[in-house]
Amino acid sequence: MSAPNKSYDPVEVEALKPEEIERMRDEALAAFAAAGDLDTLQEAKVAHTGGASPLALANREIGALPPHAKAAAGKLVGQARGAVNKALAARQVELEAERDARVLVEEAVDVTLPHDRVPAGARHPLTTMMERVADVFVSMGYEIAEGPEVEAEWFNFDALNFTPDHPARQMQDTFFVQGAKGARGAEGSGDESGVVLRTHTSPVQARAMLDREPPVYIVCPGRVYRTDELDATHTPVFHQIELLAIDEGLTMADLKGTLDHMVRSLFGADMKTRLRPNFFPFTEPSAEMDMLCYVCKGESVGNPDRPCRTCSSEGWIELGGCGMVNPRVLTACGVDPQKYSGFAFGFGIERMLMFRHNVEDMRDMVEGDVRFTRPFGMEI
Secondary structure, three states: OOOOOOOOOOOOOHHHOHHHHHHHHHHHHHHHHHOOOHHHHHHHHHHHHOOOOHHHHHHHHHHHOOHHHHHHHHHHHHHHHHHHHHHHHHHHHHHHHHHHHHHHHHOOOOOOOOOOOOOOOOOOHHHHHHHHHHHHHHOOOOEEOOOOOEEEHHHHOHHHOOOOOOHHHOOOOOOEEEOOOOOOOOOOOOOOOOEEEOOOOHHHHHHHHHHOOOOEEEEEEEEEEOOOOOOOOOOOEEEEEEEEEEEOOOOHHHHHHHHHHHHHHHHOOOOOEEEEEEEEOOEEEEEEEEEEOOOOOOOOOOOOOOOOOOOOOOOEEEEEEEEEEOHHHHHHOOOOOOOOEEEEEEEEHHHHHHHHHOOOOOHHHHOOOHHHHHHHOOOO
């Protein structure tokens, strides 16, 4: 029996032949040299150095060789992969240098050219809208009145004829800053007032009647707070503007004429208003004010061929509440209801901004994105 033939190699791997390894190396070097930009070089890198590249697959075949052949094959594959990685790094340095030089030329800035380095700003449209509405009434002889945003319950509720058990006084509607036993609900005694974030600008009207002698003609713009969730049509912090007129002989006709003038000044000379009966504690009689739809002008009503999304084809848009000042409010604020009468109305600035400029989401008004405010410009 003859001894084992250790020089005989029963395994022959095609991918590990020296000529094959040289061919793989040369293909990789050619691909790197042909890459004209970094993106193309990245594709060549994946193809020739990645886990599925020919040299990587050949390296895995070394395990099929007998022990005495593994060292030579490993050295051959390692040298080829080293040459490939070196060529890749060198080509990447060249292409990055070309890119940087090209950027310096293509993106060069002539610093000697005249340019306004201060970008054009923009006022927030809520501020502009509130001032525009206030200007309408100032031109009619009204005076701007302001008051605190942190308000006593008496001014916010009691003086305005809100009963102690009125739903608006509950915690789900009002932010209470300081606890109070009374004026909070049915369990309260009503003899102790707390402190709240004002839920409307009407407390300014109460303060004005207490501080001034009639006649009183004021408009009260400002920020108010309610426990609403922030969504497309609601926000816990928003803006209102209210009007109060106290004088001898004022009637609903004066209120209607004032509303008509406001709407025409803001939306156009052909706009109209209407009043619908409603109830508010601080006015009697009370009404909901609607204005003619500024988009369809009422032509969508009963006209399926011309639907209007703005007013839902109703022809009218609800704007706010109004009415004659309740005699109880006059009495609470020291005004003789036998001698004087008055009217008041109020509406939300955000709602009017949505109507006037077709703003679909109220969150855009409060998120602070300059892309929302910039189109409104710097109107003063």
